[in-house]
Amino acid sequence: MENQQKDTFxxxxxxxxKEKGFFGAYFTLVLQSKVWGSVFRHGFSDTPKNRxxxxxxxxxxxLHPAKVKRHAPQFKFTWCMGGISFFLFLVLxxxxxxxxxxxxxxxxxxxxxxxxxxxxxxxGALLRNLHRWAAHLMVITVWLHMFRVFAxxxxxxxxxxxxxxxxxxxxxxxxxxxxxxxxxxxxxxFWAVTVGTNMARSTPLLxxxxxxxxxxxxxxxxxxxxxxxxxxxxxxxxxxRAYVWHCIGLPIIISVFMMVHFWRIRKxxxxxxxx
Amino acid sequence: MGNSEENKEKKGRYRTLVFIxxxxxxxxxxxxxxxxxxxTWPYLMRKELLAAxxxxxxxxxxxxxxxxxxxxxxxxxxxxxxxxxxxxxxxLQEMLVYxxxxxxxxxxxxxxxxxxxxxxxxxxxxxxNGYFTFKETKFAMLTFCFGFHILWILLIIVGVFMRGPGWLxxxxxxxxxxxxxxxxxxxxxxSFAGVKSDSFLGFMLGGAVVFGYFYAGISLPYRFxxxxxxxxxEKLGFVKxxxxxxxxxxxxALPIKVFLRLALHIKYIWVTPWFNI
Ligand code: HEM
Numbered sequence: 001m002e003n004q005q006k007d008t009f010x011x012x013x014x015x016x017x018k019e020k021g022f023f024g025a026y027f028t029l030v031l032q033s034k035v036w037g038s039v040f041r042h043g044f045s046d047t048p049k050n051r052x053x054x055x056x057x058x059x060x061x062x063l064h065p066a067k068v069k070r071h072a073p074q075f076k077f078t079w080c081m082g083g084i085s086f087f088l089f090l091v092l093x094x095x096x097x098x099x100x101x102x103x104x105x106x107x108x109x110x111x112x113x114x115x116x117x118x119x120x121x122x123x124g125a126l127l128r129n130l131h132r133w134a135a136h137l138m139v140i141t142v143w144l145h146m147f148r149v150f151a152x153x154x155x156x157x158x159x160x161x162x163x164x165x166x167x168x169x170x171x172x173x174x175x176x177x178x179x180x181x182x183x184x185x186x187x188x189x190f191w192a193v194t195v196g197t198n199m200a201r202s203t204p205l206l207x208x209x210x211x212x213x214x215x216x217x218x219x220x221x222x223x224x225x226x227x228x229x230x231x232x233x234x235x236x237x238x239x240x241r242a243y244v245w246h247c248i249g250l251p252i253i254i255s256v257f258m259m260v261h262f263w264r265i266r267k268x269x270x271x272x273x274x275x
Numbered sequence: 276m277g278n279s280e281e282n283k284e285k286k287g288r289y290r291t292l293v294f295i296x297x298x299x300x301x302x303x304x305x306x307x308x309x310x311x312x313x314x315t316w317p318y319l320m321r322k323e324l325l326a327a328x329x330x331x332x333x334x335x336x337x338x339x340x341x342x343x344x345x346x347x348x349x350x351x352x353x354x355x356x357x358x359x360x361x362x363x364x365x366x367l368q369e370m371l372v373y374x375x376x377x378x379x380x381x382x383x384x385x386x387x388x389x390x391x392x393x394x395x396x397x398x399x400x401x402x403x404n405g406y407f408t409f410k411e412t413k414f415a416m417l418t419f420c421f422g423f424h425i426l427w428i429l430l431i432i433v434g435v436f437m438r439g440p441g442w443l444x445x446x447x448x449x450x451x452x453x454x455x456x457x458x459x460x461x462x463x464x465x466s467f468a469g470v471k472s473d474s475f476l477g478f479m480l481g482g483a484v485v486f487g488y489f490y491a492g493i494s495l496p497y498r499f500x501x502x503x504x505x506x507x508x509e510k511l512g513f514v515k516x517x518x519x520x521x522x523x524x525x526x527x528a529l530p531i532k533v534f535l536r537l538a539l540h541i542k543y544i545w546v547t548p549w550f551n552i
Contacts, residue, residue, distance in 0.1 A: 051314040052314070052316075061316075068315050070310075070313045080322075091330075111348045129339075129343045130338045152405060153404045153408070155395040159395070181361050185349050187353070192359060195358050195368065196360045202375065204550075207377070211377055235351075274406045
C-alpha cells in the first residue's frame with residue numbers, strides 16, 4: 001500500500017522528465033511553484049493580457065505605461081538618448097559604489113588610492129575606466145537628448161514643466177561630472193577645478209573679485225568661493241566637499257528630479273507625438 | 276417608492292434560461308490597443324534591452340582599449356600652461372578671452388540656464404509639437420542651433436583642440452611653444468573716439484553704448500513688427516517680447532564681442548570702477 005503511493009509520487013516526475021527533458025521539467029516545476037507564483041503574477045503565454053501584466057505587475061517596468069504610442073519606441077524619434085542617459089546613470093551608480101570601497105577622500109590618500117585601483121585592485125583599472133567614460137558619455141547623451149526634445153518641439157504644452165525639470169537634470173549632470181573631476185587629486189583634476197572655481201571669485205555681489213563684491217565686504221575668506229571650497233584654496237576641505245557632493249548630495253538630488261521627470265512624462269500624456 | 280426601486284434592480288438582472296455545453300464565444304477582455312498604440316512589452320522593452328546591451332558592450336570595449344587619464348599627483352605650486360577646465364566647460368573658459376570672468380563664468384551660465392527654462396513659456400508657436408520639423412519652427416530652431424552648435428559646441432572644440440600655452444591659438448598639428456609671445460594691443464571702444472575709457476566721459480560713453488545696444492535692440496524690432504501688425508508680436512505681448520529680445524541680445528553679444536576683438540582689437544566697451552564689459 002505505502003509502496004504504491006510512493007511509486008505514483010515518483011512516477012509523476014518521471015513522466016514529466018520524459019515528456020519535457022530534465023531542464024524542461026525543472027523549469028515547469030519552478031514556474032508552477034508557489035514561490036515563483038508569489039513573485040511573478042503573470043503567465044508567459046504571449047497574450048495581450050500577459051503583455052500588459054508583465055509591465056504593470058513589475059515595479060521597475062511600470063515606469064512605462066502598458067502601451068505606448070506607435071512611434072514612441074522608434075529610434076528615429078527619440079534617438080534613445082533619454083533612456084541611454086538613464087542607463088548610464090545606473091552604470092555610474094554601480095561602478096561608483098564599487099569605487100567607493102577603494103577610495104579615501106583625503107589629500108594624503110586620494111591619489112594613491114586611484115593608483116592602487118589602476119595597478120593593484122583586480123579589474124580596478126577597468127572599473128575606473130568604466131566610471132570615467134560613462135560619465136563623459138552621459139554628458140554627451142544628455143545634450144543630445146535635450147537637442148532631440150527641442151527639435152521635436154516636445155517642450156511645448158503640456159510639457160513645459162518637464163523641460164524645466166530636464167534643465168535641472170542637465171545642470172546636475174554637469175555638476176556631478178565636475179565634482180568627480182577633482183577626486184583623482186591629480187594635476188588634471190586639481191587645476192581644472194581650480195580654474196573652474198576661480199570663476200566663483202568674480203560672482204557679482206557674492207565673490208570678492210566680482211562687481212560690487214568688495215563694496216559688500218567680500219574677501220577671499222568669506223565669499224561664495226570660500227563656501228564652495230571650504231577654504232580659500234583647493235585643498236583637503238575642497239576634496240572632502242567635492243566627495244560628499246559627488247557621492248551623496250548630487251546623486252540624491254538627481255534621483256529626485258529623475259523621479260519627477262519620468263513621472264511627468266506619463267502625466268503629460270506619454271511621449272510627445274503629432275497631435 | 277419601494278416598488279420602483281425594486282423594479283430598477285430587476286431591470287439589471289439576468290436569469291438563467293438554459294445551459295448549453297460547448298465552447299464559448301466570449302473572450303477575456305484584452306487591453307484594447309488602438310491603431311496608434313503598441314504594447315510596451317515586447318516592442319519597447321526589447322529595444323531598451325538592446326540599447327542597454329549595446330551601451331554596455333561599447334563601454335566595456337572602450338574601457339579596455341583606453342585608459343582614463345591620470346596625471347601626476349597634484350601640486351599647487353606647479354600651474355600647468357594652459358590650465359584647462361573639464362572639456363564640457365571649455366566653452367565658458369573660451370569666453371574668458373572676450374569677457375571678464377564675472378560675465379563668462381557666472382552671468383552667462385545663469386542666463387543660459389534661465390534662458391533654457393524660459394523657452395517653453397515664450398514659444399507660443401503651436402506647430403511643431405511632437406515631431407521633427409524645421410519649416411514650421413524656423414526662428415526657434417535657428418536660434419537654438421546657433422546657440423547650441425556654434426556658441427556652445429564650437430567653442431568647446433576650439434577650447435579643446437586649438438588652445439595651447441597662454442591660451443594662444445595653436446592648430447592641432449602645430450607644436451605647443453610655451454615661449455610664443457603674441458604682441459597684441461587691445462583698445463577700449465571709447466578710445467576710438469579719442470576718449471579715455473576710465474575717464475568720466477568714457478564711462479558715460481561706454482554706458483551709453485551698452486544701454487543703447489539693449490534699448491535699440493529691444494525697441495526697434497518691436498516698433499517695426501508692431502507697425503507691420505505682426506502676429507508674433509501680438510501673441511507674445513510686450514513683457515515676453517522684452518525677455519526674449521533681452522536674452523537674444525545677450526546671446527548675440529558673444530559673437531559681436533568676438534568680432535570686435537578679432538577685427539578691431541577692442542577689449543572693453545564699458546569701463547566702470549566696479550566692472551568692465
Ligand atoms: C539626466 C538626464 C536626463 C534623463 C535621464 C532623461 C530621461 C528621459 C527619458 C527616458 C525620456 C523619455 C523619452 C526619450 O527617451 O527621449 C525623457 C523625455 C523628456 N525629457 Fe529627459 N532626461 C534627461 C535630461 C533632460 C534634459 C536636459 C531635458 C531638457 C532640457 C529633458 C527634457 C525632456 C522632455 C521635455 C521630455 C519629454 C519628451 C517627449 O515627450 O517627447 N530631459 N527624458
